[in-house]
Amino acid sequence: MTEARQFDADVIVVGAGPVGLSLASMLGLHGVKTILLERGDELIDYPRAVGMDDECLRTLQGIGMAEAVLPHLTPYHWMRFVTGSGRCFASIEPRTDEFGWSRRNAFNQPLVDRVLLDGLQRFSNVEARLGSDVMRFEQDADGVTLDVKRTDGSTYSLRSRWLVGSDGGRSPIRTALNVGFGGFTDTSKWLVVDVRNDPLGVPNIYLHCDPSRPYVSVALPDSIRRFEFMIFENESEEEMTQPHSMAMLMAKVLPPGVDPNSLDYIRKRVYTHNARIADRWKVGRVMLAGDAAHIMPVWQGQGYNTGMRDAANLGWKLAYVVKGIASEKLLETYQLERPPHAKAMIDLSVTAGRIFSPRNRWVVAARDFATWALNLVPPLKRYFTEMRFKPMPKYEDGLVVRESEINAEASIGQLLCQIARKTPLARFVPAAASGKKDDSPVGKLFIQPRVRTRDGEVKLLDDVLGSGFALVCWGVDPSFWLDQRSRDVLAALGARIITAKPVVQIHRDKDIGPDAIVVGDEQMRLKEWFGSHSGAVAVIRPDRFVAGLAYPAKINELLVQVADKMGLNVKQGAA
Template identity: 50%
Template sequence: MLEENQHNTDSDVTDVLIVGAGPVGLTLANTLGLAGVGVLVIEKLDRIIDYPRAIGIDDESLRTIQAAGLAGQVQAHITPDHWMRFYTASGQCFASIEPRTDEFGWSRRNAFIQPQVDAILYEGLKRFPKVRVLLGQELQQFAQTDSGVSAEVMGADGRQRSLRAKYMVACDGGNSFVRRSLDVGFEGRTKPNQWIVVDVRNDPLGTPHIGMHCDPERPYVSAALPHGIRRFEFMVMPGETEEELSKPENLAQLMRKVVADPDKVDYIRKRVYTHNARLADRFRVDRILLAGDAAHIMPVWQGQGYNSGMRDASNLAWKLAMVVKGQAGEALLDSYEKERRSHARSMIHLSEVAGDIFAPESHVAAKVRDTVMLALNAVPPVKQYFAEMRFKPMPRYEQGVVLHQSATNNQGARAPFEGLLDRSGNTPLSRLLGLMAEKKDSLLGRLVHGLEAPQPSPVGRMFIQPPVLTSQGQTLRLDDLIGLSFAIIAWGTDPCHGMDDAALAFWQGIGARFIRVMPTGQMAHPSPVRESVLTVGDAQGRIKDWFGAQTKSIVFVRPDRFVAALASPQEVSSVTHQLARVLHAPLPSAKSAARSLQLEALA
């Protein structure tokens, strides 16, 4: 079946061709659609996948969906503050991940059912006249030149179709045809054991959160999901097969570990899968880019496969939009790999470590894990470290569209393990932690090594998203005021003050938002600013606290909400000129800038 979900047209020429209608391709298409970019999505299946896959969505992904304008609909299908608890074989909890922070505007860990969110992303594309989806179309071959990409696709009826685009993004999964055709390496490892996933309706347990039961005889997972769905995952032991485990009597034996009466369970599906950890050698080959599972796949233990793909979409969308619209040179796309590949590697590493802790290779290793983790859990700073999920490596871009030289020289605070890893300590715990730190490649050493590192500069890291008060008295999330734009945000002052004509015209030319933040009490008597500057109140004092930790009072925030640079009011022009260079974007001449500003004043 060929389905064109909206806006029938005979044209198969577009700005961006996306291969694959999974969550990454759909998110990318929605974000590009909001930016006014022409998009064609092709999918070899005749419908988007409707069986459950990912079950964990984090705050960064929800922020990405918010940027695509669909967060309100998605919110109806998530369970916020979804905690993860690890249990020994005897049922004793040795670690509990309970993050309660919402610095990015959403709870850090959330449960969801992927097909429900995918359907919202798919339907969201109907908003855009320049976005089309062709289902039941399999990519057969493609080629690229200096000016674009051409592709041949075939429908289920055998009919061929020729497509052309300026750029192509491969979101076609771990077995990506595009990546293999480009001969891009995909190195990594596959865990020898498999897992059987069992999804059920009418939750037979009804308890919230996720339980990671580290039973060395057969580790298993029990996860509560929205709408009364529960997922169980059991390790497939050596010699077992999917066919054997799926037999009613054997499945009942598995389920007897977790429910009182296996015969009364309302099954949705059963599926066996293998854990892979792979990373593509390259994320860009000229006009073709890889995203999501086509660029990296990782074990499920921290729920980062889905979320890493969403980070790809968020990072790539605004860059593609700027390049396609002529606002930046195509060299900007090089920053996609520079920024995303190293963090994807870190998330693969975290997922592998979590899997090794959950299911070690021997009973002896499991006993050591239980003993050490229970000891660590008794230390308040360590317990807090795990509970708040501080071990998760947040993206921090060292290269790309960032200006570290403009950042504050803050040394940052030491992490909560200060002193605990001191190998000269006299307590048994400090000696144990010191030994673990020395053995970086050990099971637990990989997890705790480096926890004393100073907090880095905010440049290259995601900016916070607290609620703000508008001049109309509304309380909104900050991103909802910015939209898919750069933002120049200042504490208490006009961020445009001191900008030369070229810098001001540059930001206006690419649709940047200028935002002044002040205490809510001052909103009644604000000092004058340029008409284009939006003044908001700091509803909870979080933005003041953020700026209070810096030595600069103006922050340049990218469309994906990462901090590109910091500046003092007297540095805004020079920082703008530097950012224009790393964006490969031309600054207007002094004459054209002055003319542009005159026209703005007349308008």
């Protein structure tokens, strides 16, 4: 039997939620044969997640879907915390666009999911099969075999090289792997009420911290509004969705005299908040992503976005391994990189919930006083307003190359400083030299400013970088310093060299080789970024994280490390 017949797909993705749909698009862009399986005959048609951040939009941009989903978004969607007396004690209003998009956006998830599903029709190598339930699977050294049941009861088998379970918080894939899902389930419950023809019409999201009954009011696109009410221990879902109970709840949020029965309800559902994370995200040839790997309370709107970060991290790695560009070593970095940040987002969401929904009046009074006092301190107010409390992804391990790994002198110096800090000489050792404070951009998401091409177009940077690796440089073309090994590495990566200059210099070719793409630094943000860090050449991964940063004269050492950490298949060129 030929290899083509052995495998029905290179990758099978289970679960057509946003993570599965995005993964399928990423694999489609890379030419990977993919089958997406979804148990339901249709996508879920009611609103679930309501907040999309700039990182998520950047991921959608990378798969060519950002413009298609924008009509279903409300950008610059602020989150306001309000006391029981009506005082706004915290308003989260981040106006930065360092990654190219509005940092907080409301969106209509069913419509966005539909756009993502329709987007798969672009790819002849991707097939979406709805009404297909995975009954069991078995993996071996070469691939994964699945038994699938159709809605009509018939069954069939599939075989793929890799399997991704993005099949929700109750993931059958995770359960079959016997992977633990540690954490806790909150004792409180919440009633979610979605209505059409918004009866309030006010923008943004309001978290009303009323100890008598905390509730949330969220404006969504297409005149949809979401309300969420805390349900007490002695109240059941059946009881609280009855007309008299709904009238009691809605009286808190509707203008006087408005009949709750006149509202056009989309759904009413009670749910609990969970804070859980899978013990392992990769088991052999099977990986978990999205809610199958982690679930968290809704208070910071990060469940959806955290899942999309998983997709952005995993998609290109799967493609590079399937296509033989990198070894399976690259996939191991998924487990190293993603869980720590997902745990940080869970912790943030849990903390925000505790601030929002205490019912003890003394705790509420202390919170209200503390927030009133903090608002009098501008730096603290900006900390909340600009959303600086949000832990940004930073990969400490995985496909990241630290300065110490490409600079032996720096490594020895840092080691000596660390030893010195354990002696009476500690007070004389600068923190930066000892490595105590790490401001390195390595392992962080690279900025995405607007740049001007030589044709005069102004574009977001990622649209120039392409879908693969890139060397982004300020004012230089590192080609002069590249040895043959590095040229072979760049060829294997399919990497582009992007040289940013002041706009007034973009048509000058002095010291610029034929392989470099020259762009004008339209907002001068790239100059600012490189001016803040030690190095002028950044190796940018396909998910736009900084794999390493070096001076042009040290670029060869950096590229050797990148190639090694991903098990790159390098073909030797002419000496």
